[in-house]
Amino acid sequence: MCGIVGVVSNAPVNQLIYDALLLLQHRGQDAAGIVTQQERKFFMHKAKGMVKDVFRTRNMRSLLGNCGLGQVRYPTAGNAFSEEEAQPFYVNAPFGIVLVHNGNLTNAHALKAELFSTDHRHINTESDSEVLLNVLAHEIEKTTRGLPLQPLDIFAAVRNVHKRVKGSYAVIALIAGHGVLAFRDPFGIRPLCIGKNGDGQVMVASESVTLEGTGFQFERNVLPGEAVFIDLQGNVHAQQCADAPVLNPCIFEFVYLARPDSVMDGISVYQARLNLGEALAKRVISTVPPNEIDVVIPIPESSRPSAAQLAQLLGLPYREGFVKNRYVGRTFIMPGQGVRKKSVRQKLNVIASEFKGRNVLLVDDSIVRGTTSREIVQMARDAGARKVYLASAAPPVRYPNVYGIDMPTSSELVAHDRTVDEIREIIGCDALIYQDVDGMKKAIGSLNKKLVGFDASCFDGVYVTGDITAGDIERLNENRVGGEEGQEDTSRLALPNHVD
The missing domain is CATH 3.40.50.2020 (Rossmann fold)
Known part of the structure; x- marks a missing residue:
């Protein structure tokens, strides 16, 4: 569970992304990161800790540019103690891409092997988000073949990502010199929405409260399987990239995870x-x-x-x-x-x-x-x-x-x-x-009468992606964060939504 945000603006975005992450802090308290872009160069700072502790004045001053991404992390896979696994993740080719991700890939192990043996890409951490970034980068490289990048190329790449990647993923990526890409898995398990303000700025974020709290007007949810590309001029391009998308949001978002003042997939969390x-x-x-x-x-x-x-x-x-x-926070x-x-x-x-x-x-x-x-x-x-x-x-x-x-x-x-x-x-x-x-x-x-159903797998044992076996669960549990001596308390009272 994580919180993600991306902004394209005509003014510096460092403070805006910082404020947005504070509104998403309930979705992750282990690490935070921001990346911005100016003249095709990325400026990044990320570390373990709460947003207010990770970013100091000197860090904020170094985050230059009018577009960027941010993430707060609550790790569910990989190494919770490695600052290298804090997001955003970066890859230099093609173009230069940085990515933030909320969700969990259920076939990350197989993809990692495939990336090494077939795509000739190196993964340096245990994070499934780095795997996802490299799959996206490889597919963009295939669709462009050295030619200038167009929105249709990006959508073709996302279409191929959907064919390769399994699990849940809400993704925001920044492509150097081009703009911000956002997409959601074909089941819409993890939330993602988009909004604008009166100054022509565009924001994509995990929850509507992020938009409202930073002066943006909620426009709509990103549809399951859909990709949205926002160029550096603030023009929004969108296309459905999945063959058979169906909205099955995680029901635990409404039970516990999301802020009560958010509206997700047409449902008020408070009313739910x-x-x-x-x-x-x-x-x-x-x-x-x-x-x-x-x-x-x-x-x-x-x-x-x-x-x-x-x-x-x-x-x-x-x-x-x-x-x-209110002041205990997490305990060792x-x-x-x-x-x-x-x-x-x-x-x-x-x-x-x-x-x-x-x-x-x-x-x-x-x-x-x-x-x-x-x-x-x-x-x-x-x-x-x-x-x-x-x-x-x-x-x-x-x-x-x-x-x-x-x-x-x-x-x-x-x-x-x-x-x-x-x-x-x-x-x-x-x-x-x-x-x-x-x-x-x-x-x-x-x-929301338009909803087909929910992912309620922790309650009914039905995994909506249809690809989960007992062996998969056992393997994923081996990579699960938590349970070792010295780790922070992940009991119910320590989880982010229980913190004011």
């Missing part, structure tokens, strides 16, 4: 979460009579809209029972789960008066490992709650995600091969209520 709360309310009634619940309390942050809507429909008080420490994890539990208590503190002597219904956006949920339930009991019920606005997470979310292996998922009652015993709550898969899809899908 309200709808999930409405659907969840019906599930709660069938499990726990509302008269046995004294108060509804959200687990910060993403669950708030769902919890508020659920409380309203059930006629129950909605209260804030947990206070988030020491060996064992004990430190993970400690980090939860460092990041959340209870308002004891909201729990003491009450039957509380806690609402979370989703439950992944269950370790955080178990600790939060215990915190509620320690604060004096008589009974603790837990409701998840999402269904049980039973399967790994292979499309760019750092979802644990099957063995780490608390819901994998377990019944709801078995999960309840592990978490330690008095009742556990999950959203059902069909209810989730209906709640969100009703907001």
Whole structure:
């Protein structure tokens, strides 16, 4: 999961891209990078860390030019500790191309071998984004054959990229001396949108909030399989480059990943979460009579809209029972789960008066490992709650995600091969209520009737690209970031969307 942005302007873009990345910070906190272009020369700075820490005044002054790209990274493959794998990536031929990517290639291993043996290209990192850049560069080289680059050549190259690359990818690339290229995988799994402002500037970004927050007007989403090329004069060229595109956006974007004030593929993220709360309310009634619940309390942050809507429909008080420490941020994890539990208590503190002597219904956006949920339930009991019920606005997470979310292996998922009652015993709550898969899809899908479906693979095990086998999942898990001693905490409370 990453956030990406690209801008073509008639004025310097360094500050604009910096501001855009701050609006995308929730999509990645491990690394950040910006590249700009002036007179066919690229100026780049990238490093591990948050946007505000990566870029100093001296770095910003060196980012010259009127067009550029930016990315914030939350790694799901490759080496999370290598600054070389921070984006953008650069290749010098043809023309000179820099690229940022949000997603995950499921055939990166095969492509890497193919690039070496057939295309005679060298890949120097474990990043699938470098693989994608070299595939794109090779296909552009094939279509131009030494001739001047035209938009139709670029679209032909993207068409060939779609034929070779599998998985999820929203991509923005800057071609030296020509302009900015943006394209999306044929299933539209990862988001990408485009907008303009009154000064003739054009921006492409992961979320609409990036456009609105920087003074741009949202125009439309980049379609699945579509390529958009913005030349240096700000002219926008677009063409469908996939044979059979079909929109299946990742449903977890609406459940948890995206900012609530974004609109993605015609769906308000905030309204989607309200709808999930409405659907969840019906599930709660069938499990726990509302008269046995004294108060509804959200687990910060993403669950708030769902919890508020659920409380309203059930006629129950909605209260804030947990206070988030805004200044803890990420923590270095020491060996064992004990430190993970400690980090939860460092990041959340209870308002004891909201729990003491009450039957509380806690609402979370989703439950992944269950370790955080178990600790939060215990915190509620320690604060004096008589009974603790837990409701998840999402269904049980039973399967790994292979499309760019750092979802644990099957063995780490608390819901994998377990019944709801078995999960309840592990978490330690008095009742556990999950959203059902069909209810989730209906709640969100009703907001855009044109949607064919979603990628909901972590909930239903159906991988929309149709090329994922058990062996693929095992191989992708071997390359998965996380889980080693000394790595930063990737528990639910440390994930970017839970940071204000």
